[in-house]
Amino acid sequence: MLYLIGVGLSNYDVTMEGLEACRRCKQLYAEAYTSNLTEEKLKDLSKILEKEIDQLGRTDLEENAKILINQAAKEDIGLLINGDPLIATTHKTLLMEASASGVGTKVIHSTSILSVSMGESGLDFYRIGPVCTIANWSEHYHPISFYETIKGNMDHNLHSIMLLDYDYERQSTMPIEKVAFILSEAEEHYKKKIISEDTKFLVLNNIGTENGKIKLYTFAKLKTAKIKGMNTIILLAKLSNLEEEWISKIEKA
Numbered sequence: 001m002l003y004l005i006g007v008g009l010s011n012y013d014v015t016m017e018g019l020e021a022c023r024r025c026k027q028l029y030a031e032a033y034t035s036n037l038t039e040e041k042l043k044d045l046s047k048i049l050e051k052e053i054d055q056l057g058r059t060d061l062e063e064n065a066k067i068l069i070n071q072a073a074k075e076d077i078g079l080l081i082n083g084d085p086l087i088a089t090t091h092k093t094l095l096m097e098a099s100a101s102g103v104g105t106k107v108i109h110s111t112s113i114l115s116v117s118m119g120e121s122g123l124d125f126y127r128i129g130p131v132c133t134i135a136n137w138s139e140h141y142h143p144i145s146f147y148e149t150i151k152g153n154m155d156h157n158l159h160s161i162m163l164l165d166y167d168y169e170r171q172s173t174m175p176i177e178k179v180a181f182i183l184s185e186a187e188e189h190y191k192k193k194i195i196s197e198d199t200k201f202l203v204l205n206n207i208g209t210e211n212g213k214i215k216l217y218t219f220a221k222l223k224t225a226k227i228k229g230m231n232t233i234i235l236l237a238k239l240s241n242l243e244e245e246w247i248s249k250i251e252k253a
């Protein structure tokens with residue numbers, strides 16, 4: 001059996017069911033390339049469980065998934081995933097591949113950046129539109145289709161949650177000033193204007209952990225923001241009175 005076990009955002013978000021599954025598994029792996037599953041968090045878990053946890057890289061999961069699935073055909077193994085296991089396309093693909101090979105699977109959910117960011121931002125979750133990811137640009141890779149999502153959301157007066165690519169080497173999401181640059185370039189490309197210098201963004205930094213912070217930025221300020229760690233950005237549509245009240249508290253804090 002292949003267990004996908006969500007370990008949530010904070011160091012202590014694994015559910016009782018998750019802990020029980022970890023104990024049952026003959027071998028535990030951790031996926032630390034789509035999100036920040038820190039050494040400290042893994043050490044804590046390993047200590048509680050009195051078990052070793054082996055870290056897997058992108059190729060182990062995406063290209064060599066068959067090796068993992070073959071092992072799960074013979075014994076119970078668990079893959080620890082930051083946040084909720086199913087809020088990442090890679091893990092859905094793995095589940096489907098395992099099922100296609102006749103291997104049993106079980107998903108154990110936990111807190112996710114999606115639920116925590118909606119809750120902590122104080123925004124009405126009915127007013128959050130489709131989510132997008134802003135990928136880190138490299139020399140020959142400039143994806144900007146996310147812009148269609150945020151433009152559609154703005155047209156319907158919905159807020160946009162923008163996840164950012166995780167950079168394993170830096171143990172951090174891509175730099176905020178680069179996000180601002182990509183947003184400007186995307187507007188230029190689509191020849192549209194939904195963002196002005198005064199447009200407001202919430203930056204949720206290491207949210208759901210003991211160092212979590214939320215800060216309001218205008219686009220002008222976002223361009224020079226330097227915020228290390230895990231970041232998610234919300235482009236704000238027009239706020240309701242209640243949302244306005246909550247966000248003004250964030251602003252004062």
Ligand SMILES: C[S@@+](CC[C@H](N)C(=O)[O-])C[C@H]1O[C@@H](n2cnc3c(N)ncnc32)[C@H](O)[C@@H]1O
Pocket residue numbers: 009034035036081082083084085086087088111112113114162163164165166173204205206207208209230231232
């Ligand atoms: C592919 S998503 C993985 C989501 C994860 N499986 C979950 O359910 O939370 C990874 C992105 O979520 C965002 N993220 C994850 N943890 C975060 C945190 N604690 N604070 C802010 N953003 C976070 C970052 O933008 C990061 O690159």
